[in-house]
Amino acid sequence: MDASPIRDIFVIGGGINGCGIARDAVGRGFSVFLAEMNDLASGTSSGSTKLIHGGLRYLEFYEFRLVREALMEREVLWKNAPHIIWPMRFVLPYAKGLRPAWLIRLGLFLYDHIGGRKLLPATRTLDMARDPAGKPLKPLFKKAFEYSDGWVNDARLVALNARDAADRGATVRTRTKVTGARRENGLWAIQIEDLQTGETEEIKARLLVNAAGPWVDHVLSGVVGLNDVHNVRLVQGSHIVIARKFDDPRAYFFQNKDGRIIFAIPYEEEFTLIGTTDQDYPGDPHDVKISDTEIDYLCAAASEYFAQPVKRSDIVWTYSAVRPLYDDGASKAQEATRDYVLKADGGDGAAPIVNAFGGKITTYRRLSESMLEKIESFLGKRGKPWTAHAPLPGG
Numbered sequence: 001m002d003a004s005p006i007r008d009i010f011v012i013g014g015g016i017n018g019c020g021i022a023r024d025a026v027g028r029g030f031s032v033f034l035a036e037m038n039d040l041a042s043g044t045s046s047g048s049t050k051l052i053h054g055g056l057r058y059l060e061f062y063e064f065r066l067v068r069e070a071l072m073e074r075e076v077l078w079k080n081a082p083h084i085i086w087p088m089r090f091v092l093p094y095a096k097g098l099r100p101a102w103l104i105r106l107g108l109f110l111y112d113h114i115g116g117r118k119l120l121p122a123t124r125t126l127d128m129a130r131d132p133a134g135k136p137l138k139p140l141f142k143k144a145f146e147y148s149d150g151w152v153n154d155a156r157l158v159a160l161n162a163r164d165a166a167d168r169g170a171t172v173r174t175r176t177k178v179t180g181a182r183r184e185n186g187l188w189a190i191q192i193e194d195l196q197t198g199e200t201e202e203i204k205a206r207l208l209v210n211a212a213g214p215w216v217d218h219v220l221s222g223v224v225g226l227n228d229v230h231n232v233r234l235v236q237g238s239h240i241v242i243a244r245k246f247d248d249p250r251a252y253f254f255q256n257k258d259g260r261i262i263f264a265i266p267y268e269e270e271f272t273l274i275g276t277t278d279q280d281y282p283g284d285p286h287d288v289k290i291s292d293t294e295i296d297y298l299c300a301a302a303s304e305y306f307a308q309p310v311k312r313s314d315i316v317w318t319y320s321a322v323r324p325l326y327d328d329g330a331s332k333a334q335e336a337t338r339d340y341v342l343k344a345d346g347g348d349g350a351a352p353i354v355n356a357f358g359g360k361i362t363t364y365r366r367l368s369e370s371m372l373e374k375i376e377s378f379l380g381k382r383g384k385p386w387t388a389h390a391p392l393p394g395g
């Protein structure tokens with residue numbers, strides 16, 4: 001037996017996108033090898049705000065395609081993984097001097113109607129003097145809007161996609177770094193290194209998928225050997241965790257004076273999760289850490305709303321991650337598109353590579369389907385989209 005058969009697809013990266021692509025591909029009958037240099041979900045996919053959401057504020061940047069797709073994914077993902085994804089209601093207080101009530105109402109009307117909502121309850125208006133959601137807030141917030149989105153255990157979503165991919169026949173290697181990839185006789189020859197033993201190996205594949213998240217450009221320059229690579233903008237986002245600030249099961253959506261928003265979310269029963277920030281990040285994504293400025297920003301923004309201010313000394317944990325946003329030339333980090341872009345190179349005798357730039361946890365399954373369309377344009381059609389109606393392990 002050939003110990004190292006030629007694989008159809010080699011996936012670089014064991015985040016949500018790499019694992020989602022591997023699962024979809026193997027389920028259609030492709031042979032798949034996935035390498036993750038650390039642990040599954042050790043990159044951005046465990047450092048998110050953990051929302052399965054349409055992204056209400058992306059409407060302000062006219063991202064209708066993304067918002068609609070993400071809204072539609074909420075119920076698809078919930079149905080397939082109800083053990084790690086569940087609905088959550090969000091309370092958005094109306095704040096004088098910020099967005100007018102008519103604009104919020106319009107945004108929430110679109111939110112309720114453009115995304116095929118069937119099970120999630122619709123938006124309603126709250127009288128904060130009477131609703132328990134008003135209790136932990138300053139009394140000046142008299143009115144609020146309550147709408148639906150979802151919550152996800154992000155790292156487990158990654159692991160379950162990898163588990164299912166492996167159960168269906170994919171090879172999934174963690175602690176395995178891709179150190180080189182070159183085109184050879186119409187195939188890819190990919191060098192991998194087991195970071196625990198130092199052993200190296202070469203894998204041959206027909207097509208390479210670059211799903212390295214914030215390292216995606218680094219893979220193109222350092223692994224594939226291309227020059228002048230600049231596709232993604234790295235944008236840091238941080239969260240603080242404090243002891244439970246309110247008893248209500250609903251989360252809060254707070255508008256800030258700078259036009260940004262933050263969430264305050266019930267977290268792991270005893271805590272409240274507050275985030276996030278948006279600032280350009282120049283370093284290695286693995287070294288990302290919350291800055292003093294971000295801590296001050298999050299404490300100040302939450303204290304505008306809560307009757308009891310959020311202090312630095314309240315913080316029990318923080319985490320940070322780096323968004324690999326497709327560089328659309330936006331001047332501000334918060335305005336850069338959250339949509340994903342897939343770019344292919346090769347074909348006609350040269351082994352193809354398809355790169356995934358950007359994306360959200362919420363849209364990983366649709367990104368994977370789009371990736372499979374690209375893959376099938378090179379390798380031929382194998383199967384139909386199938387993941388919309390396939391529960392994840394345990395779901």
Ligand SMILES: Cc1cc2nc3c(=O)[nH]c(=O)nc-3n(C[C@H](O)[C@H](O)[C@H](O)COP(=O)(O)OP(=O)(O)OC[C@H]3O[C@@H](n4cnc5c(N)ncnc54)[C@H](O)[C@@H]3O)c2cc1C
Binds near residue numbers: 015238322360361
């Ligand atoms: C602060 C913040 C909040 C967010 N909140 C949300 C949210 O609430 N909802 C939502 O839907 N989305 C959210 N997102 C977006 C979402 O988290 C990301 O879009 C998504 O996790 C990106 O996944 P990925 O698989 O592309 O990247 P990653 O998860 O980073 O995976 C890439 C993987 O590639 C591996 N890798 C890199 N180079 C190599 C190599 N040479 N060899 C082997 N492996 C390699 C890395 O180790 C890494 O694990 C948020 C993002 C941030 C930063």
